[in-house]
Every structure is written in C-alpha cells, then in structure tokens.
Amino acid sequence: AQRVTQPEKLLSVFKGAPVELKCNYSYSGSPELFWYVQYSRQRLQLLLRHISRESIKGFTADLNKGETSFHLKKPFAQEEDSAMYYCALVTGGGNKLTFGTGTQLKVEL
Amino acid sequence: SAVISQKPSRDICQRGTSLTIQCQVDSQVTMMFWYRQQPGQSLTLIATANQGSEATYESGFVIDKFPISRPNLTFSTLTVSNMSPEDSSIYLCSAGRGSDTGELFFGEGSRLTVL
Numbered sequence: 239a240q241r242v243t244q245p246e247k248l249l250s251v252f253k254g255a256p257v258e259l260k261c262n263y264s265y266s267g268s269p270e271l272f273w274y275v276q277y278s279r280q281r282l283q284l285l286l287r288h289i290s291r292e293s294i295k296g297f298t299a300d301l302n303k304g305e306t307s308f309h310l311k312k313p314f315a316q317e318e319d320s321a322m323y324y325c326a327l328v329t330g331g332g333n334k335l336t337f338g339t340g341t342q343l344k345v346e347l
Numbered sequence: 348s349a350v351i352s353q354k355p356s357r358d359i360c361q362r363g364t365s366l367t368i369q370c371q372v373d374s375q376v377t378m379m380f381w382y383r384q385q386p387g388q389s390l391t392l393i394a395t396a397n398q399g400s401e402a403t404y405e406s407g408f409v410i411d412k413f414p415i416s417r418p419n420l421t422f423s424t425l426t427v428s429n430m431s432p433e434d435s436s437i438y439l440c441s442a443g444r445g446s447d448t449g450e451l452f453f454g455e456g457s458r459l460t461v462l
Contacts, residue, residue: 270451279352282390282439282453289448326449333378333443333451338354339389 240329242266242338247337250344251315259310259341261299261325271308272335273299277321285310285323295319315345349374353440353454361429361459367426368457370440375420376452377445381413384437384456393438396423430461 241264251257263269273285286294288301288308299310308325325338350373360366370379379396394402394415402415417423425433440454 267424271448274451281455284450287449328449333445333449334395335393335449335451336392337390 240327240336242325242327242336244323244338244341246341247339248342248344250346252346253317254314255336256271256345257310257312257319257345259325259331259343261308261310261338263306263308263325263327265306265327265329266319269301269306269308271299271301272326272328273297273308273310274324274326274337275321276324277300282324315343317345319343320345349442349444349452351440351442351452351454353457355457356384356455357458358460362431364430365428366430367424368438370423370425370442372421372442372452373407376442377420378443379417379423380443380451381415381423381425382439382441382442384439386436390439392403393425396425398455407418410419422455427459430459432461435459435461 243262271288274282275285276282297312301308322340322342324340326335329336352371354369381393382390384390392405393408394404396402396415396417398417414426436459437456439456441451443451
C-alpha cells in the first residue's frame with residue numbers, strides 16, 4: 239500500500255536549534271518525494287523535491303531508500319520557519335500526490 | 348507557476364443541501380485535483396478532474412456524492428451533494444502541469460460547515 243507517515247503532529251524547537259521533521263514512506267515502485275509547506279494564512283506550496291537535491295530556505299532532505307525515509311532538516315531554525323509541513327509521495331501519473339498527516343513546526347524565541 | 352482561485356472561500360450550509368465550489372486557474376494546466384482536509388487531518392485526494400470526461404475518483408469517494416466537472420483546461424467545479432455534518436471540511440483545488448512531476452499549485456481552500 240502507498241503510504242506516507244509523519245510521526246510527529248507537533249515539533250517545537252528554539253530559534254537556532256537544529257530541526258528534523260520525520261517522514262517515512264511505503265511504496266512499491268521508485269519513489270518520488272516532496273516536502274510542502276503551509277505558512278499561517280497562506281496556501282500550501284512546494285518547498286523542495288528529492289530529485290533536485292536542492293536546499294531551499296536552508297532546508298534539505300535526503301531520500302534514504304534503505305530506511306524508506308525522507309526527513310527534512312535544517313541546521314539552525316528561524317522564527318519564520320514556523321509552519322505546517324507535509325511530506326508527499328507521487329502515487330500516480332505526473333502530479334498525483336499522497337500526503338502525510340503533517341507536522342506543525344513551532345520555532346520559539 | 349499557476350494561481351488558483353476558489354470560491355466560495357467559506358460557507359455555512361444546511362444538512363441535506365448541495366454546494367458547488369468553483370476553481371479557476373490563471374493559465375492552462377494539464378491536471379486538476381480536488382482534495383479534502385478534515386479538521387486536524389491530512390489532505391485526502393477526492394478525485395482527478397479530467398477535461399471533457401468523467402472524473403477519476405479515489406477509493407471511498409463516488410460521483411453521486413461529489414460530482415465534478417472540468418469543461419476546459421482552466422476551470423473545474425466540485426459539488427458536495429446532500430451534505431451532512433461529516434462533510435464539514437476544507438476542500439482544496441490543485442493543479443499541475445504534468446511535465447513537472449509532483450509540483451502542485453493549490454487554491455486557498457473552501458471551508459464548509461454543515462449544520
């Protein structure tokens with residue numbers, strides 16, 4: 239079965255501390271994974287995709303096929319990182335996505 | 348990118364009635380989807396809106412309850428029929444170009460409350 243699991247509903251860290259948002263997936267094919275973010279009062283938007291191996295706003299995510307994980311990391315959290323983060327897996331042609339349950343990141347001063 | 352407009356942004360509905368949500372994209376897109384986000388839960392895909400043909404529904408969702416139209420490449424509607432309080436949710440329209448795998452653009456959502 240195709241599934242995306244985000245075990246933490248809420249993650250609270252202090253400004254300047256490292257951040258790791260966990261994501262595990264279950265998929266029989268070759269996975270394509272993404273992180274989406276929703277800031278307060280804004281619409282959901284793409285943060286980064288594993289295939290491009292990019293760093294966006296200081297965030298990176300590495301696909302680990304052995305552990306079936308795609309954790310999102312940032313070495314030093316900023317207040318503006320506070321948002322809802324969703325891990326997503328392509329499960330159909332092109333753009334069809336299955337989302338995890340999301341993790342609310344709260345960066346405290 | 349693509350900018351997606353949804354309306355209504357919110358509504359309060361009576362049990363047993365139906366409501367149609369409209370979704371307009373500012374440019375032509377290949378794929379359009381409708382998601383539901385129930386309180387405290389993740390986004391669940393309802394269906395893929397296919398241009399000029401019947402929508403493709405996910406398991407647990409049926410056309411009689413959620414009829415969808417997509418008359419052209421920039422517009423789609425979702426109707427929530429015979430509503431009950433369990434249908435209270437945010438309904439999200441999203442679109443993708445197909446060529447850029449996994450990148451979806453989202454509307455701001457339509458928050459429905461069914462009394």
